[in-house]
Amino acid sequence: MEPSVQTEALSKRYGGRTVVRDLHLIVRPGEVYGFLGPNGAGKTTTLRMLLGLVRPSAGTVRLFGRPPGAGRLADVGALIEGPAFYPYLSGRDNLRVLARHAGVGMDRVALVLDLVHLADRADDRYAGYSLGMKQRLGVAAALLRDPRLLVLDEPTNGLDPAGMADMRQLIRRLGAGGRTVLVASHLLGEVEQICDRVGVIAGGRLVAEGSIAQLRGAVGLWVLADPLDAAVAHARTLVGTERVRVVGGGLELSVAPERAAWLNTELVTAGVAVRELRPRERDLEQVFFDLVEKGTADVA
Numbered sequence: 001m002e003p004s005v006q007t008e009a010l011s012k013r014y015g016g017r018t019v020v021r022d023l024h025l026i027v028r029p030g031e032v033y034g035f036l037g038p039n040g041a042g043k044t045t046t047l048r049m050l051l052g053l054v055r056p057s058a059g060t061v062r063l064f065g066r067p068p069g070a071g072r073l074a075d076v077g078a079l080i081e082g083p084a085f086y087p088y089l090s091g092r093d094n095l096r097v098l099a100r101h102a103g104v105g106m107d108r109v110a111l112v113l114d115l116v117h118l119a120d121r122a123d124d125r126y127a128g129y130s131l132g133m134k135q136r137l138g139v140a141a142a143l144l145r146d147p148r149l150l151v152l153d154e155p156t157n158g159l160d161p162a163g164m165a166d167m168r169q170l171i172r173r174l175g176a177g178g179r180t181v182l183v184a185s186h187l188l189g190e191v192e193q194i195c196d197r198v199g200v201i202a203g204g205r206l207v208a209e210g211s212i213a214q215l216r217g218a219v220g221l222w223v224l225a226d227p228l229d230a231a232v233a234h235a236r237t238l239v240g241t242e243r244v245r246v247v248g249g250g251l252e253l254s255v256a257p258e259r260a261a262w263l264n265t266e267l268v269t270a271g272v273a274v275r276e277l278r279p280r281e282r283d284l285e286q287v288f289f290d291l292v293e294k295g296t297a298d299v300a
């Protein structure tokens, strides 16, 4: 199936500065894709190029196989930068204005209000909404045309923890159907909770792409066993001295996590009691930090 988003060698320069560089990005239909990077990494600039709001300096963008603006307008909905609404109109009336403008049936207004869980406050003035409600109304507006691709730029920015949780739930709900959702965020935890796949951008470059599990990468096994000395000695004969480290009263083994059952059998057969055996994962925060540092250093 045609990718929802595909960029090739996409770049943007402002003056002499390259803020997005040689970006090859593929977002597949139906996935919730996290575009993760620190402030200033080039996320918003990229999203603006995807939406045809900023002209690339080089490279191409395709949405459902076509350049931005060439496909059906209804294919893409976006919430990028704060949404603009009339403060003295209700949420519902604000959406009605937009629906009329977009040539969308009024039945969609009630439907999207329901989707973002604003139905019960829909007739209150926008000015009285919490920040979280304002953001959700922004998402509702982006959903009016029932787009196949929804683009959200930092949707939880400025929200309190409850507002953030609501927004994350909403994004998960929206991604549960066939819709493609592209979410830019600088929050690792957020992307981890809601996205199927992640692209990490730093210094304008895509420095990693994959599922959270792939990014994290299980890097070995962690074993607690008695007696420790015998466990270490036997593990070293099994997998090689350099692959076994003693850390905090246990063993760290640099071997494929799939070898856990084999290792357990071998140790037990050798008379070692295995108390704990589990995959050793890298700390995602550290992975992200390393990627960003690497990406930024490459540019400098």
Ligand SMILES: Nc1ncnc2c1ncn2[C@@H]1O[C@H](COP(=O)(O)OP(=O)(O)OP(=O)(O)O)[C@@H](O)[C@H]1O
Residues within 6 Å of the ligand: 014, 019, 037, 038, 039, 040, 041, 042, 043, 044, 045, 046, 186
């Ligand atoms: N119109 C512009 N003119 C000049 N420089 C710009 C312009 N828009 C963005 N930049 C620069 O491009 C870089 C990337 O900005 P961008 O907003 O895309 O990053 P971001 O990853 O979305 O970060 P943030 O989360 O802070 O918005 C920044 O250094 C910014 O100052």
